[in-house]
Every structure is written in structure tokens, then in C-alpha cells.
Amino acid sequence: MIERLAIIGVGMIGSSLALALKQAGVVGHVVGCGRNQHNLEKGIELGVIDSYQLSIVDAVDGADTVVVAVPLGVMKSVFEQISGAITDDMVITDVGSAKASVVRAAKASFGARAGQFVPGHPIAGAEKSGVEAGIASLYQNRRVILTPLDSTDPAAVAKIEQMWRSCGAKIDYLDVEHHDRVLAATSHLPHMLAYSLVNYLSNLNEHDEIFNYAAGGFRDFTRIASSDPVMWRDVCISNSDALLKFIEGYKDELDQVSAAIRNQDGERLLQLFGKAKSERDLLIGNC
């Protein structure tokens, strides 16, 4: 049971968490905190949060659980503001989609209290933002990855694990670097590819015409290019090493297709496309 939950950043991820915990009946009071007062008032109206504070220090006051659901780029500044207000029984977690940079910031900000911080990442969300995007079922059967360190308090980890389980999520543990590598491949790289495709096409001469003929495949393929630019800027900066490596590797893969096309090597193309199709068809059941 969470007596008093402080959610710093009341967007889709934070709001969905609050709604899910309320629906499960495992949370007492939820206090929201953010810079957009209109969004916070909307949060109260929608029953997502019970009260709000504009100051982080005020928001975490008396909370036993603090969830930091802000873009990666402001994580450190939020941690620093929390750090002066941490009490003994307070557990802090985050939802950032890259973990090494968050862990570095937590160590620097929380110092001796860093063991009370549990790095987390729910694999869920969409191209929506704001409190109105929150849905109680968002985490049902979705994975949440926790990446605690050896120095993380086991009781804190257990509390955060229980919080996510109450939302219907499945919990996995990965080490920080492993998390960042896997996510760079499955999420960060595809976003870069989608953003780049839309930009590339929009820079071509026949821009309007090209978008006119874009069919369903293209629409699906570029859906993630509607994602929040601020969030993705921060992901790129936070997970740059893994991401840069994968972009280069991907270009090499693309060169294999180019080479086969250039050589009019039908056998090789069939092999490449056939392999991708089998992998993808196998995968459909899993994601």
C-alpha cells in the first residue's frame, strides 16, 4: 500500500500510473507536480490526482513514494530539488527510457540516500502527452524493467516492484547498460529511422505529391515520428553511445540491400527479405 504518492510530471505515463493504482485500490493520496497549472487542474477534475503542488519540495513532503515522470533532460534538476526533502521512509523511482544517465544523476543528487532510488522503465506509452492521455489499463500485461544497483535498498526495490505489479505489469530486472543497449535497438533506433524518413521525404522536390501517394504501410511505418520531440531529444542525449553504434550498424545492414540491388542479385534479396519476414512473422505473437 502506498499512503501518499507524489507524481512529478503528470503526463501520460504518470497519469496512467495514478489511475491504475487508484483502480487497484492500493494508493491513498496522490499529489501531482508540474509546471503547467492548467494540466494539474485538469488532473484533479479527471480524478487522476487528489491535489497538486507547483513546487517539487512541497509535492514530496510527506510522500512515502515519489515517481519522477519527466523528460530525461530535466531528471537531474528534479532529483536535485527532491534531494533536500528526502526522508528515511521515502522511496523514489523514475520512468526514464534510458537508465545510465538517470543513475548517474541520482548518485550525484541523492548521495548517501541513493539507495532509496529505484531506476525503472515501463515499456508502454504512445505519441500522446498531458494528463488527458492517461489510461488506467496502460500497463496491463506490459513489461516494466527495473535496473537497481547492488547498493539499492532491497525493500525499496520490492515496494516499486509491487507498485507496478498492482498496475498489471510484468517486472523484469536488467543491469543498466544492458537495458540501454536493448532499448536503443528496439525503441530508440526505430524512432530515429522514422523521424529521418519523414524529414527526408519532406525535403524532396515532389514533397506534396509524395505524401499524397503515401499508403497504409507508410502511415504505420511513420507513426512513431509523431512522438514528442523533447522526449526524444533527451533520449538521444542520454543514450548517445548505444544509439550511435546502432545507427552505424543499421546503415551497414542497409548497404547489404543496396549492394544486392546494385548487383541485381535476386537470390540475395530474396534471402534478406525472406529472413526478415520469418523473423517478423514469428515476432507478431510477442509484441
Place this chain on the structure above:
Amino acid sequence: MIERLAIIGVGMIGSSLALALKQAGVVGHVVGCGRNQHNLEKGIELGVIDSYQLSIVDAVDGADTVVVAVPLGVMKSVFEQISGAITDDMVITDVGSAKASVVRAAKASFGARAGQFVPGHPIAGAEKSGVEAGIASLYQNRRVILTPLDSTDPAAVAKIEQMWRSCGAKIDYLDVEHHDRVLAATSHLPHMLAYSLVNYLSNLNEHDEIFNYAAGGFRDFTRIASSDPVMWRDVCISNSDALLKFIEGYKDELDQVSAAIRNQDGERLLQLFGKAKSERDLLIGNC
């Protein structure tokens, strides 16, 4: 009105056309032709075709309209078989997703009768194949691009335009090279990107783990990697010049993202992602 329609290649595209024309009541007898007798028998069972022939010459005999709906790689051989059986009042069209190679094949095969051939391309379809994938509504409000030459018989063009209009499609006219360039950008390039992403990830060490954490964005992004490898091999071979050029251009676009990440240039990343998001959000209404 089409008295006798021959469909060479009874897959999703050909079957959907037959069903739509029947539903509109604008076709008499539909004869199907293909190499897979089981598929053709299924076509009769489902009411997609009224009869079938295994020989192309027999199938086109007496037909006033012939639709060639086979992969681009066998287009030429089908045209050659049709060529000996063309009559004065026969109109022939195709549905290939690259047009320059088809036009070359038609000129070579049909010779003096090439004016009876109308190159066409319905912008529709999915990752399904076979007669069972046919749906009467597939072309409703979808675009069909026709790319007739100056030497194409205007009456033949009018007949094919009318055929597609009867299926609910909107008709556009483009010249052959323009078509191939626009489709390379909006369809052929995205398919190469999706195939390559799946292959790249499946070659990484943590293959199983990576696919485990693939979320909704990834699933949408790679849907087109489940497309038919034979069809896409043929598209690559047929439209190689435009496609190679776009793959190279795309890699340059990706390099801009890499450079911004490498320089930790948040402003530039925000600009790139913001532009893509605006373009994509604008686009949603169009496709």
C-alpha cells in the same frame, strides 16, 4: 461494361478487383489464370472467378479486358505469352508497383499492339496473398495511378479508367519515371528500411531479448517487413535506379541525426524531430 475479364494472377490484388467489379455489376464472365490450381479452385468456390485456365493463351481467349496481376519478375514472360493471342478489341493492363520495367516489357512483347496496353498501379494491398485475401472494398477511395504513353490508345485508357472507377478508386495520371520516383520514396524505400531493421536486430547477440522488449511502436514500424519477399525482390530489380538513389539519400539524412547526437546538439535534434512531427501530424488526414 466488361464482357469477359481475364485475370492473370489471382492473388489479393486480382481477386479484390474481380470481387469489386462483380459487386458493381459491371463485369460478365471472369476467368482466372495462375500456376496454383488449388488457389484457382478456391477462387471459384469463393465466387471470385467464374472459371479458370492454367494456360495464359486459353485464359485470354475471347477476353475484352486482361488484367495482369503477377509479380514484376514474371510480367515479361506473361506478356510474351499473351502477345500471340491479342485481338483488336482487347485491352490489357497491369498492376505492377514499378512502371518503367513493365512498359519496356510491354513494348518488347506487344510490338505494334503496345497501344492496347495501359500501365496501371493501384495504391492498395497488404501483407497478404492468395485468392482468400481478396476483398471487394479494397479499392474504395484508394488511388490508382495510370501511366499511359503518348502512343497508348485513348479508348483503352478510358476503359481501364472506368474499370477502376467502378471499384470506387480515384484515378491519377503520372508519367512513368515520375511514378517510379514517387513510389520509390513512399513505398519501396520504407519497405527496405523495415526489412533491414528486422534483419539488423535479429543478427544482434541479444536477439531473443531484443524482440521480447519490442513494444507497439516497433510492431507498427516493422509491419511491412512481413510483405511478400518475391514481390519485393522484383520491385527492387525493376525500380533499382530510383531506389538506390533514395537509400543513399536516406543514409545522408540519418547522418544528420548521428552528427547532432555525436555533438550533443539538443537544439538541432529538437529541430529535426519537431519538423518530422509537424509533417507527420499534417499527413495523418491524407493517408
